[in-house]
Amino acid sequence: QQQVKQSPQSLIVQKGGISIINCAYENTAFDYFPWYQQFPGKGPALLIAIRPDVSEKKEGRFTISFNKSAKQFSLHIMDSQPGDSATYFCAASMEQGRVDKIIFGKGTRLHILP
């Protein structure tokens, strides 16, 4: 119930194409769904996030689509660029006691071909 399932494990996309990463969750108590981006040798950094009362959020070339009834959400990267090559983690969070715990998916290694 605490898991966040992420697919695919790895993804190769041509420059200019659309990259799509999908995630699913079970626990309806989650109330915040962030995506983190990690470059080699760096820690993850928040990319974009959404709350379940919104079906879509767009920031530049990055869009989260959220389907509350299906308990699924996805990240779309439009016009993918080589600089987007990184590992992406979807996550789900809720307040537990005094702390906001985040449950991470297992990650997707994205490679954009130049």
Add this chain to the structure above:
Amino acid sequence: DVKVTQSSRYLVKRTGEKVFLECVQDMDHENMFWYRQDPGLGLRLIYFSYDVKMKEKGDIPEGYSVSREKKERFSLILESASTNQTSMYLCASSLGTGEISYEQYFGPGTRLTVT
């Protein structure tokens, strides 16, 4: 900008050694976290702390302990290192309560090898 620093980028230790990983954040954040990252397993929470001297177990606390004597500093301790603790260790911090408290800021990680 929030800065989370970790004492070492790379560390090599022998089986049975006591290992200390240090993490410092400079934004007066209430919450601090230790994760380990392994290929194909994502990030798994080891321990977290919501206040000085307060700590709670995460999902995989076995073989680890933590210490938070000052608000800005959170240490991860491997009492007796074992080869299955070879991993990337990531420290993170978050603000605390309120709307923007969910965002966690990560350090660059410490790659620990236990031989």
